[in-house]
Amino acid sequence: MSADNICSWCNSTVESSLHVLRDCTDTGQLWGSVINTRYQRDFFNLRTIDDWISWNLKQGKKLEFQMNNGLFMVLCWNIWKRRNERIFEGKSRFNECIIAQAKGMMSCLERVQTKTSSINWYGNGIQNCDLRWKPSETSWVSLCVDGAFSMTMIRRAWEIRICQISRDANVAADHLAKQALDAWLGLHILSFPMESLGRCMDNTYTVNESRV
């Protein structure tokens, strides 16, 4: 955002979130090319970003809207990314490129969903485990990852449970990830837990225990 808050791309108005994601010149044209014309009046007339996102997520369930919820969010992310690339890197992408990349990302996600449908998920599909961190059961090993995992690893002859840990419960993992920013690339095995990690685990325990 510029010092006077005016959009640095079109120079015509204050750069609000809604302006960046929906109304700025070529972004408006992009949406116009992917949304069924019968929905466009409502789409462009909603006044707040909250109303606009809620409305889109609701419409995204209708087939004739021409855009499902996943594609809507991925397009928003790509539009935001293009805005940052323009400002900070002096690069830009045409609408056609944004749409093609968003559709490509969606088809990758669908492929991952198909591939992982054979995994023996813990319980019924991915679900939140207990909010509070706890040690693994005996003879089990816990691995915390950021959502990326290898299918080759998963397909080995061992029993796997995959579960999602909510953001509220990952203070310790978040701390470790931030520590890793200063480390060299590669596998790091800690012989002893960092002192600072103990405090994070106490916090994780305290924060989540209060919810019980």
Ligand SMILES: [Zn+2]
């Ligand atoms: Zn603009």
